[in-house]
Amino acid sequence: MEEGLRERKKRETRRRISDMATGLFLMRGFDQVTVAEVARAADVSVNTVFNYFGTKEDLFLDRQADLEEIYRGVVRDRRPGESVVDAFRRDFLDALDTGDWRYGFHEGAEVWGRVVAESPALRARTLEIERQVMACVAAAIEEEADADPDDVRPELVAAQILSTTRLLSRHALRRRTAGESPREVEAWLREQAEALFDLLESGIGGYGRRPLVVAEDGEAAGDEEEDDVEGDHRRP
The missing domain is CATH 1.10.10.60 (Homeodomain-like)
Incomplete structure (x- = not known):
């Protein structure tokens, strides 16, 4: 019309x-x-x-409605067999190619970021927008997954994804402000984005696991200690 x-x-x-x-x-x-x-x-x-x-x-900060609609589309328009995490991975990398404003890739992002950082009112409003956008994404995921209203996993997934994109954007802005070239920042972003989204896709349970100390006889030191403890329990 x-x-x-x-x-x-x-x-x-x-x-x-x-x-x-x-x-x-x-x-x-x-x-x-x-x-x-x-x-x-x-x-x-x-x-x-x-x-x-x-x-x-x-x-x-007048584009919250645009942001929510775009993110709903990322969730809703996933490719066949594509997870929500991979849909946002693809969206983030595509945005890097096009200089998208959502992730601070547009020209003048450094000045924009400085204005927000210098204003307590803008910082507070930015946090509120982030909470509202996260709720919007969580609702979209809940609908697509046909999740029970008591299931908090859609909210967790939304929080993890958006925290990841904000983290990447924030570090990229710091690197540009510090004088790194756009080519250097882009290369770093691509590498880190793939690593972080891989971590989200596979789950963080195994990340940061302390390695076992292997003794000279090839047995893990932790196993030996556990055997000793069990032996103590068996003593009368």
Whole structure:
């Protein structure tokens, strides 16, 4: 259905306000810009700004709905035989190829990250968005797996996957900020992403297991100690 004139104007107004706000925040910092200044730059009233954005923080972090819809699609549109973990692995690596904003691969991500880091209000809002997005992904996994409402495994899977992508994105941003070349960061990201998603796919139960100490006679030292203990238990 063709978009109506009224809807198109509303969408354009929202985009103009968002673009003006983002430009000011990136240039001067989030806490140094008022909503009134954003309104003047966008040639609208302050009330109009709040008609489109519930809070000042939403002016800068305004793509939560897009993020949730994309992630629902990652879960819903898995290939035949593809697990949720591998679907997100593929999504992450594809995003690396295209410079996707969701994982901080877009141009200017360093400046964006600095603005968020310098604002307590934005940091708090980012955490809240992360919780809401995780709940959205967990609900999508629960639906796809036809899980019981009391089954918390979909929530665990969502938390592990999104923690992994955030961890990778955060370290990539630090490396770029430290002066590593895009090629170096990309190579590191690909290697680490494959390793971390492999770990998620196989399960973390065996990771970090302390190796047994093998004695000269070829027996594990732990086994010998266990035998001694059992022998003590058998004594009258």
